[in-house]
Amino acid sequence: xxxxxPKDSPKDKIWTKxxxxxxxxxxxxxxxxxxxxxxxxxxxQQLGGSxxxxxxxxxIFTFSxxxxxxxxGHSLESxxxxxxxxxxxxxxxxxxxxxxxxxxxxxxxxxxxxxxVGWGFxxxxxxxxxxxxxxxxRRGEGMGYFGLSxxxxxxxxPSLGLTLAGVITFKQLFLICGGLGLAALLLSSKISYxxxxxxxxxxxxxxxxxxxxxxxxxxxxxxxxxxxxxxIAAFLPLYTTEKGISGIQWYFLLYAIALMVSRTFGGQLYxxxxxxxIFIPGTLLILTAMILLAWLPNSFIxxxxxxxxxxxxxxxxxxxxxxxxxxxxxxxxxxxxxxFFSFFDLGVGIGAIAFGQISHLFGYGSIFIASALxxxxxxxxxxxxxxxxxxxxxxxxxxx
Numbered sequence: 492x493x494x495x496x497p498k499d500s501p502k503d504k505i506w507t508k509x510x511x512x513x514x515x516x517x518x519x520x521x522x523x524x525x526x527x528x529x530x531x532x533x534x535x536q537q538l539g540g541s542x543x544x545x546x547x548x549x550x551i552f553t554f555s556x557x558x559x560x561x562x563x564g565h566s567l568e569s570x571x572x573x574x575x576x577x578x579x580x581x582x583x584x585x586x587x588x589x590x591x592x593x594x595x596x597x598x599x600x601x602x603x604x605x606x607x608v609g610w611g612f613x614x615x616x617x618x619x620x621x622x623x624x625x626x627x628x629r630r631g632e633g634m635g636y637f638g639l640s641x642x643x644x645x646x647x648x649p650s651l652g653l654t655l656a657g658v659i660t661f662k663q664l665f666l667i668c669g670g671l672g673l674a675a676l677l678l679s680s681k682i683s684y685x686x687x688x689x690x691x692x693x694x695x696x697x698x699x700x701x702x703x704x705x706x707x708x709x710x711x712x713x714x715x716x717x718x719x720x721x722x723i724a725a726f727l728p729l730y731t732t733e734k735g736i737s738g739i740q741w742y743f744l745l746y747a748i749a750l751m752v753s754r755t756f757g758g759q760l761y762x763x764x765x766x767x768x769i770f771i772p773g774t775l776l777i778l779t780a781m782i783l784l785a786w787l788p789n790s791f792i793x794x795x796x797x798x799x800x801x802x803x804x805x806x807x808x809x810x811x812x813x814x815x816x817x818x819x820x821x822x823x824x825x826x827x828x829x830x831f832f833s834f835f836d837l838g839v840g841i842g843a844i845a846f847g848q849i850s851h852l853f854g855y856g857s858i859f860i861a862s863a864l865x866x867x868x869x870x871x872x873x874x875x876x877x878x879x880x881x882x883x884x885x886x887x888x889x890x891x
Contacts, residue, residue: 503626505633509682510624516678517617518640520580523587523671524610525648529728529743530656530664531590537661538596542729546847548596548603549725553840555607556614557833561702563615564829568822572620572684579612580676588669591662611836618828622816623685628762630817635758635809639751642805646747650740653728702833703826706815708876709766710834713811715869716774716804717835719781719862721842723800727784730855731793738790742797749801754809761810769810770873776803778866785859 532545540548566575586606593599618637625633655664731739753773760768780800783792812831819827842865846858 503628505625505629505636507624510621510633510637512678512682513617513620513624514637514640516580516675516682517621517637518644519671519675519678520583520613520617521641521644522648522651523583523668523675525644526652526655526668526671527587527590527665528652528724529649529739530652530661532725532729533656534590534593534661535596535599538593538599540596542726542850543847544596545725545729546844546850548599549721550840550842550844550847551600552603552607552610553721553836553843555604556611557607557836557840559608559611560615560829560833560836561826563612564619564703564826567616567619567825567829569687571687572616572623572825573679573682575612576616576620576679576684577676579609579614579616580672580679582606582609583613584609584669584672584676587672588666590665590668591660611832615825615829615832618812618832619825620682620684622824622828627817630762630813632758632762634813634816635754638754638758638805638809642747642751642754645750646744649743653740702830703815703819703823705818705823706827706830709811709814710831712770712869712873712876713808713831714834714838715865715872716777716807717838718842718845718865719777719800719859721839721844722846722858722862723784724839725843726846726850726855726858730784730787730858733855734787736787736790736793738793741790742793745794746797746801749798750805751801753802753805757806758809758813760806761813766810766814767877769806771870773803773805773807773810774866774870774873776800776806778803778863778870781859781863781866785856785863787856787859 531548535545535548563575563579583606586602586609589602589605590599593602618634621634621637622630625637652664652668655667727742728739731737731742757769757773776799780796780803783796783799787793787796812828815827815831816824842862846861849857849861
């Protein structure tokens, strides 16, 4: 008879040496990325770019990452975790460091494409590596802890980037961001990675393999939520400046703190009760935040929106990622993560580009009205998925 292992059993231990290394590596790469998030639009303005160009610069990054993620997911199984992760980090370091040498929009576009390649490889790999290291019985909880490394970076990155942009040159700022990526590269070189599955290599040569079918439902739901992130990342700093509202640095800090708080219980809640316990409450918080940002009369409402958005996204995102992974075969986790983050990228990219056009025609406030509509679509799609799954379950039971 199998005896259930206690929570502190070595088999169920989350905080191993390799897990600590991937957490810290993830923190440094995300810190370098988050420092560029609110400063890239300012850099585009300095180069003479319009709101529409800002949307394209933000969006092109995510689309290049999107195109590479299926290959990255496939390579995680066929070439190995370490190969994909270290390659992605190297490309990221070189591309971010090169930002400071951009003197034209054309060169900036090119470097953003290259950065997207590195980001697509590294983030697809890091999530898969973390999944390998976390016990299945604590996957939601473990992914929540892993996500905290990115959330900590988010807590300090945007504010630190904006602060440094006011006292040093953009060239110096981007070199610092590249140095943080280099720290992630050095840490990740010490990780013991899962070995390549030779059976997968033989099977993968027989067909075109660009996504994991079992991860599509949570990934589609994520898409309509991350559309909102495209608008915030590209245009919220400009929106608050136009309205004469100060404290954008505090927005990102409060958002990240709320994200961290919700992640600590969101993953555990998913492990215990499933996605039905987290999705609707979390998305309603995100929807409320978007409505508040569309209104935005003062700094208090800005901060309230940050807290609600962080609580909502931190509750929903780790659960959706765990959902995407748990339904996939063990040797398809790389592709499941690739599918999940591809939809993440697609949402951010489409959001940034579409909102660049919307803001040009109707103003910045309209961005967040459209974002609220996108969140509502995600809720409606989730209700449809639940209804359809239950209907299919009833039909299946009737045929047994």
